[in-house]
Amino acid sequence: MRYLVNKNQGNFYSMIGIDFGSQSIKAVAIKGKKGSFQIEQCSEVPTPKGAIMDYQIQNQEAVTKAVGTLLKQMGAKTKYVATSVSGSNVISKIIPVENTIDTDEALQDFISRESESIVPFANSEEVSLDYEIVGPNLEDPSKNDVLISATKTQNIRDRDIILSECGCDVKVIDLSVHAMGRAATALVPELANTESKVCAVVDIGAVTMTFGIMVNGEIVYSRLQSFGGDNYTQSIAHFYNVPYEEAEKMKVQERLPTDAKHDVEPQHFSMLCNQIKRNLQLYSSASNNTKVDLVVLTGGGSLVPNLADYLSNQIKKEVRHPNLLDLAPNLKTDVFKHGAKYMTALGLALRSFEPCQI
Ligand SMILES: Nc1ncnc2c1ncn2[C@@H]1O[C@H](COP(=O)(O)OP(=O)(O)OP(=O)(O)O)[C@@H](O)[C@H]1O
Ligand SMILES: [Mg+2]
The missing domain is CATH 3.30.1490.300 (Dna Ligase; domain 1)
Known part of the structure; x- marks a missing residue:
C-alpha cells in the first residue's frame, strides 16, 4: 500500500503512531525490528468534547493541547510521527x-x-x-x-498543523483501516502467511465501526458505519435510568447488574452481530461470494466480556481478539488491560519498519 503522505524516503524512522479517535487520542511507540518487536510505550488522552467528529478535527486548539499532554505522558523519545485519516471524507x-x-x-x-x-x-x-x-x-x-x-486535503493539513505545533515531524499519513490491518497481521501472523485466508478486521470504536477485508495481508475492501460502544452506553443509561457518564463507568468497570445479562447486553450483542453479518453479506455480494475465513476484533468497543465467543457462535467463524499485552512484557499492566483500542496506533507505529516506495 502506498500512503497519502509518506516522507519516509527510503529511510527507516522510529515513529510514534498517533490515532485520532472520537473518545480518545492514542499513541503507541515500539522498539525492536519487524517480526520481533515490543510495545515500548502507549498512552491515551480523552478527546475534548466534540473536538473530533467523523474523524475530522472540529477544534484545532483543543486537540493541539490534548496531543501536547499525550506526548508529555508518553515521554516520547522521538519526534517522528505516523498518523492516519478515516471517516466519510476518506x-x-x-x-x-x-x-x-x-x-x-x-x-x-x-x-x-x-x-x-x-x-x-x-x-x-x-x-x-x-x-x-x-x-x-x-x-x-x-x-x-x-x-x-x-x-x-484539509484532513491531512489539520493533522499536520496540530502535530507540527506539538513539535512533531509527521512522516506518514496513512488510512486508519490499513493501519488496523497491519496491526492485525502483526498479532495474527497467519494472516500474512496463508495466501488463501480472507480475514475481516472489525474495529468497534466509540461511535464508528470500521469493517475491513484483508487478502494476502492487504486491505482490499472497507466500509464504515455509525455504530460503536457509545450506543451500548446509551442503552445502559436509558435502561437503568442513570446519567451517561455513570453508565459508561458501569460498562467499563463491569459493574452492570446481573439482569443486564438478560436484557441490555443481549440486545447490544445482537445489534452488533447483525451489523457484522450485514457487512459480511455486502462484501460477499461485492466479491463473487468470497467467503471470509476469520474475523479479528479490535477497538475499545470490543472489550465487552464474552463478545468474541458470542460472535463466533453466531456467525460460525473463528473470531480472534488479539491482546496487545502479549507485545508489552515490560509495561506495567495497569497502563492497559487488554489494549484492543490501541490497534490502529500500533499499526501506525509499525510503519517504522517499512521504508518508502515513492
Ligand atoms: N474495558 C472496556 N469495556 C467495555 N467497553 C470499553 C472498555 N474500554 C473502552 N470501552 C469502550 O470503547 C469505546 C472507545 O473505543 P475506542 O477508544 O476504540 O474509540 P475511539 O477510537 O476513540 O472512537 P472512534 O474510532 O469511534 O472515533 C467507548 O465506547 C468505550 O466505552
Ligand atoms: Mg477509533
Whole structure:
C-alpha cells in the first residue's frame, strides 16, 4: 500500500503512531525490528468534547493541547510521527484499469482524468490521492485492479498543523483501516502467511465501526458505519435510568447488574452481530461470494466480556481478539488491560519498519 503522505524516503524512522479517535487520542511507540518487536510505550488522552467528529478535527486548539499532554505522558523519545485519516471524507476502493496503463506516469494521468468519477468529493482540487496496482482483475485479464485512496486535503493539513505545533515531524499519513490491518497481521501472523485466508478486521470504536477485508495481508475492501460502544452506553443509561457518564463507568468497570445479562447486553450483542453479518453479506455480494475465513476484533468497543465467543457462535467463524499485552512484557499492566483500542496506533507505529516506495 502506498500512503497519502509518506516522507519516509527510503529511510527507516522510529515513529510514534498517533490515532485520532472520537473518545480518545492514542499513541503507541515500539522498539525492536519487524517480526520481533515490543510495545515500548502507549498512552491515551480523552478527546475534548466534540473536538473530533467523523474523524475530522472540529477544534484545532483543543486537540493541539490534548496531543501536547499525550506526548508529555508518553515521554516520547522521538519526534517522528505516523498518523492516519478515516471517516466519510476518506475513500479507499479498487477499480479495474487497462493493464497497458502500468507506469506511475500513466496511472497518475489516468487517475487525474478520472478523478471526478473516482472521488465523490465536491471540490476535487482539494483532494489528496494515492494508488497501487493490487494485481490482475479476475474477470477481465486485460485489466489490473488498482487500489485508490483519497481524502480531502484539509484532513491531512489539520493533522499536520496540530502535530507540527506539538513539535512533531509527521512522516506518514496513512488510512486508519490499513493501519488496523497491519496491526492485525502483526498479532495474527497467519494472516500474512496463508495466501488463501480472507480475514475481516472489525474495529468497534466509540461511535464508528470500521469493517475491513484483508487478502494476502492487504486491505482490499472497507466500509464504515455509525455504530460503536457509545450506543451500548446509551442503552445502559436509558435502561437503568442513570446519567451517561455513570453508565459508561458501569460498562467499563463491569459493574452492570446481573439482569443486564438478560436484557441490555443481549440486545447490544445482537445489534452488533447483525451489523457484522450485514457487512459480511455486502462484501460477499461485492466479491463473487468470497467467503471470509476469520474475523479479528479490535477497538475499545470490543472489550465487552464474552463478545468474541458470542460472535463466533453466531456467525460460525473463528473470531480472534488479539491482546496487545502479549507485545508489552515490560509495561506495567495497569497502563492497559487488554489494549484492543490501541490497534490502529500500533499499526501506525509499525510503519517504522517499512521504508518508502515513492
Ligand atoms: N474495558 C472496556 N469495556 C467495555 N467497553 C470499553 C472498555 N474500554 C473502552 N470501552 C469502550 O470503547 C469505546 C472507545 O473505543 P475506542 O477508544 O476504540 O474509540 P475511539 O477510537 O476513540 O472512537 P472512534 O474510532 O469511534 O472515533 C467507548 O465506547 C468505550 O466505552
Ligand atoms: Mg477509533
